[in-house]
Amino acid sequence: MIPSQLQVEIERHFAAGSAATADKSAMAAFLSLRAALEGGELRSASPDPTAPNGWRVNAWVKQGILLGFRVGVLEDMPSGGLSFVDKHTYPVRLFTASDGIRVVPGGSSIRAGAYVARSVVCMPPMYINAGAYVDEGTMIDSHALVGSCAQVGKRVHLSAAAQIGGVLEPINASPVVIEDDVLVGVNCGVYEGTIVRKGAVLAPGTILTRGTPVFDLVNGLVLRASAETPLIIPENAVVVPGSRAVSKGNGHELAQEWGLSLYAPVIVKYRDEKTDLSTALEDLLR
Numbered sequence: 001m002i003p004s005q006l007q008v009e010i011e012r013h014f015a016a017g018s019a020a021t022a023d024k025s026a027m028a029a030f031l032s033l034r035a036a037l038e039g040g041e042l043r044s045a046s047p048d049p050t051a052p053n054g055w056r057v058n059a060w061v062k063q064g065i066l067l068g069f070r071v072g073v074l075e076d077m078p079s080g081g082l083s084f085v086d087k088h089t090y091p092v093r094l095f096t097a098s099d100g101i102r103v104v105p106g107g108s109s110i111r112a113g114a115y116v117a118r119s120v121v122c123m124p125p126m127y128i129n130a131g132a133y134v135d136e137g138t139m140i141d142s143h144a145l146v147g148s149c150a151q152v153g154k155r156v157h158l159s160a161a162a163q164i165g166g167v168l169e170p171i172n173a174s175p176v177v178i179e180d181d182v183l184v185g186v187n188c189g190v191y192e193g194t195i196v197r198k199g200a201v202l203a204p205g206t207i208l209t210r211g212t213p214v215f216d217l218v219n220g221l222v223l224r225a226s227a228e229t230p231l232i233i234p235e236n237a238v239v240v241p242g243s244r245a246v247s248k249g250n251g252h253e254l255a256q257e258w259g260l261s262l263y264a265p266v267i268v269k270y271r272d273e274k275t276d277l278s279t280a281l282e283d284l285l286r
Contacts, residue, residue: 001029001032003036003041003042006029006032006033006036006042006064007060009025009029009032010029010030010033010060010061010063010064010067011060011063013025013026013029013030013067014060014063014064014066014067018070020067020070020071021070021071026067026071027071027089029064029067030064030067030068030071030089033061033064033065033067033068033113034064034068034089034112034113037061037065037113037114037115037130037131038093038112038113038114038115039115040115040117040133042058042061043058043061043115043133043151044057044058044061044062044065044131044133044149044151044175045057045058045149045151045174045175045177046058052228052229053174053195053229053230053232054195055151055174055177055195057172057173057174057175059171059172061131062131062149062168062169062171063171065113065130065131065148065149065168066168066169066171068087068089068090068113068130069087069089069090071089072087072088072089072090073087073088074086074087074088075087075088077091077092079092089112090111090112090113090130091111091112092109092110092111092112093110093111093112093114093116095110095116099118100118100119101116101117101118101119101120101122102120102121102122103122104121104122104123104124105124106124106125107124107125108122108123108124108125108126108127109125109126109127109128110122110127110128111127111128111129111130112130113130113131114128114129114130114131114132114133114134114146115132115133115134116128116134117134117135117136117137117138117154118136119136119137120134120135120136120137120138120139120140121138121139121140122140123139123140123141123142123144124142125142125143126140126141126142126143126144126145126146127144127145127146128140128146129145129146129147129148129150129166130148131148131149131166131168131175132146132147132148132149132150132151132152132166133150133151133152134146134152135152135153135154135156135180136154136155137154137155138152138153138154138155138156138157138158139156139157139158140158141157141158141159141160141161141162142160142161143160143161144158144159144160144161144162144163144164145162145163145164146158146164146166147163147164147165147166147167147175147176148166148167148168148175149166149167149168149175150164150165150166150175150176150177150178151175151176151177151178152164152178153178153179153180153181153182153198154180154181155180155181156178156180156181156182156183156184157182157183157184158178158184159183159184159185159186159188159204160186160187161186161187162184162185162186162187162188162189162190163188163189163190163191164176164178164184164190165189165190165191165192167192167193173193174193174195174230175193176190176191176192176193176194176195177193177194177195177196178190178196179195179196179197179198179199179200179235180198180199181198181199182196182197182198182199182200182201182202183200183201183202184196184202185201185202185203185204185205185206186204186205187204187205188202188204188205188206188207188208189206189207189208189209190202190208191207191208191209191210192209192210192211192225192230192231193210193225193230193231194208194209194210194225194230194231194232194233195230195231195232195233196208196233197232197233197234197235197236197237198235198236199235199236199271200233200234200235200236200237200238200239200271201237201238201239201271201275202233202239203238203239203240203241204241205241206239206240206241206265207241207263207265208231208233208239208265209231210225210230210231211225212231212263212265213264214231214233214239214264214265214266214267215242215244215264215265215266215267216234216237216266216267217266217267217268218267218268218269218270219267223267233267234267234270236270236271237267237270237271238267238268238269238270238271238275239265239266239267239268240265240266240268241263241265241266242263242264242265242266243261243262243263243264244261244262244264245261245262246260246261246262
């Protein structure tokens with residue numbers, strides 16, 4: 001089924017609501033969508049130079065992912081002596097050596113409907129949710145999460161305990177996007193549709209959300225999300241956790257008396273040869 005035909009079917013069954021559960025063609029449409037997602041032929045969000053932020057949300061694909069939960073039924077999924085129960089439409093993906101993906105033993109899980117490219121390395125335990133897209137040469141380290149519909153580019157390193165937030169609803173909401181050659185440090189969190197541009201570095205502990213202003217010391221700018229666009233971290237930016245004094249608003253005088261400050265991510269530089277040398281370990285790890 002070509003994408004345009006599949007889109008019509010997905011939108012029709014999604015609009016049908018609970019009636020889709022009794023329609024065999026709804027299951028067939030979902031299985032076609034799931035296979036296309038796993039093959040990288042469809043994505044919940046796609047690069048689009050004509051879009052204001054460079055990415056286009058494919059809302060109908062997200063509808064199809066939600067349709068899979070609607071038509072699925074709970075099923076026992078025993079594995080290794082452990083008991084698991086989930087919708088039968090979203091089992092754990094299985095791989096072979098011919099797939100060219102390293103899934104190191106030790107408790108990792110990749111859900112059906114996620115795309116994982118050749119040469120991706122998965123260190124245990126880690127998790128990739130349905131609808132996510134993980135491109136070639138990326139390393140997903142221990143305790144890292146790639147949420148539903150998140151888009152992760154080539155040669156990205158998601159360090160230990162990094163959290164890449166997912167989104168299914170609202171349907172037109174942008175997923176988190178991590179573009180090519182980004183280094184996400186340990187214990188980082190990227191949420192609510194934030195876009196991290198190519199080559200950026202997030203220092204350990206950096207948290208980025210839609211409501212988080214980012215202070216660019218290099219260019220003298222404050223980067224924020226707007227009603228139309230998410231928070232966007234510029235290409236090659238090096239972001240570290242920082243803080244700023246509470247100088248206005250309710251309770252600011254008391255905050256000053258107590259010496260309180262607010263979390264504030266800060267762009268301290270843009271990636272250069274020295275930064276690249278400090279991240280050269282990536283190639284060795286792969």
